[in-house]
Amino acid sequence: MKLTILGCYAATPRSFTNPTSQVLEIRNRLFLIDCGEGTQVQLRRNKIKFSKINHIFISHLHGDHFFGLVGLVSTFMLLNRTTDLHIYGPKGIKEVITLQLRLSNSWTNYGLFFHELEATESEIIYEDEKVLVKTIPLKHRVYTNGFLFQEKVGDRKLNLDAVQNFEIDQCYYQKIKNGKDITLDDGRVIENAILTYDPIPAKSYAFCSDTAYDETIIPNIQNIDILYHESTFLQQEEGLAAKTMHCTAKQAATIALKANVKQLVLGHYSTRYESIALFKEEAETIFPEVLLGDDGASFDF
Template sequence: MKFEVTILGSSAALPTLQRNSTAQFVTCCNRSILIDCGEGTQMQMRKFGVRFQRLDIILISHLHGDHFFGLVGLLSTMRLLGRDAKLTIICPKGLPEIIVQQLEVGHAQLDFDIRFIELTGKEHEVVYEDKSMLIETVPLKHKIPTNGFVIREKPKERKMRKESLEHPLMKVEYIHRLKKGEDIVTESGDVLKSLELTDASKPACSYAYCSDTAYAEKIIPFIKDVTVLYHEATFTEQHRELAKATMHSTAKQAAEIARQANVSRLYLGHLSARYADGKQHEEEAKEVFSNTIYVEDGMSFLVEN
């Protein structure tokens, strides 16, 4: 499965006819991940062809409503569609109680298990890991405890060359070790060198999601060298003081973070409803970091080098 991001919602607190509240769907290493779940997210999933039951993990950044008000409705719909697979929700402390109370008041009994992993928003930590990928948190700078997330592919094994499999000294038990980069000393004392018998796989890629946050250089070590950075850009420079007062970022500030973090590409989102589009955001950001684009609902892009 491709490492791909679909933007389900790219607006700040107030949704518009063009931009829904924040939500993103990410596929990585055969895992389906929803990041944030603003009001109307399940409708956006239907609109853009995202299947509900594919979800393995939901990440909620913080407890401002435009980032989680759609969650209870989504869970209820999953129940109605017959979901029975376990779901992991990684979220701020306190959200499980909110979800349980809403479901109880709405007389909605889920038929599948939810594993909640609660976060404080104060520490960088690995919150999910399997053999192919991991998810880390990035403590952001906002009015309430808020996490960004980095989704990383683990380094991939090298690939055996076809002709190497026909090497006279090759044994089946050597293949896995050679693909891991190990050299083999055979019983006869001969050396099979991994670099001579295998080819490098595609480099592992990474995706960083940082919304909502004021300008914060403290996050740079956690997102250093990521393939793609999504960073909130609620305001343009015209409203820089408003960004400071509300603990959000301007597009130019997001670009400065991208430049210092040496990321490959920057995507801007979480735009205030006062802007018809993100063209000005993009222009201002490109003055600092040229490989920048603003996102729109329904946009999909690959996380690749």
Template structure:
């Protein structure tokens, strides 16, 4: 099953002709999650052929315009498309306070319900789960309350070895327990180890989204060992002082977080428009963490189910 991230926008506050403000779509086994919703998001969804109706959960990191100004337009469009299924929006405590009146004024005749869920930006906690995925908040250090999100697949049950079950005449009623990892115990007390009857399932995959934030090692325990990390890199090290003052990070700092957290891959994004050559971000980060990649609008990053390295 697929686990992938499509970049809809990777720039900071000011959009350019090539890059839109922050927005991403995460596909976890055909469950589509919209992460941030900067201006132009619905146009980017169309360009990338992502059906609006597939999105039922939206995660907003913070209430700066370049991360949420696209939300009112998207909500209105969903109403015009005849949506009837509930839409769930997760974000800092003021999210409903900001967007509730907009919905009441512009979208009063919508046939679907918008459900707001307040996220505590001061601690990491489970904010959503279904049978395949869990989503945890990641406290970020920014000028206003902000949080990232960790998407983690749930561990799948072990795979049955049919030939072994037949050989040992395992009763059908035992199969659910064996898939959960239990050994089989026959009526005469004989124990058949689970390792003889099953194979491990594919390793659960994970993705962490961290934007906007100044350098903070406090997030490392939350994102430790994730397969793919998106970490904002608004500035290069030549503007580290400005990054600190505006509560943002440099490409080098993002790489340091990735290295200390032991992540597999790092995606850089949220570039300041003062930089025309984004290759400099990759170069700076790679000096610290080799597996660093640049986000660009329209790019998709896949995490394979097999555990083999993906080709970015």
């Protein structure tokens, strides 16, 4: 699982900082999460293949999280894309994007599908044989969702020495990897645990931005591997965080601690501060496993 931060700063883009957007690579799938202004430039800068992005998840309809979307949709058209593109976001996202396409006479030459979200409870919005994506309802000034990406548990791993010792034909290998016991020709039943090793543990990643401090999200992210949580302000601006329905670094760390996640990635920083290192320092007073998100940062998990 690999996370590439394309942009992780609040509000407006600047010459050296970008609004929210990131790419999660999980089980050979590329998911784009939010699409702030300048996202396609950051995709090129970070050498991410446009053609591999088939699913885009938009948390909410504040400009710093989706103003880059119509530009990316249009660029896909100019690149002669033929693969379907699926966009998941709040109700209204279809209207705002298709209006721009219609008025500019720029209809796509590929399938463009919108999956509009209205539920206030967590729901499954994407699933295939390897990955599951659920919403995480967040508390912000407009309807907002975070997203939980979960790998599905893979096949068990063959113990080739054991399989060959019992002279089991290769035609049964997939059955064994699926967890089944095997009955030999002489009637002996060989338990699957003898023939296999446990599969590689499935990984999980949660994206939570933008949101006020809200402990109701904890059941949705309990015990996950990686949590990206907004940390717009430092604790000295806790009052401003509450007013604008954002979080401090300390509050993000508190959520990580109470949810028992393995690692916390900070982001969505206000640009009022001299150094984002201050966010990491504050969060580590509460939760030790803190990574500092930044434009262009890439993490392999």
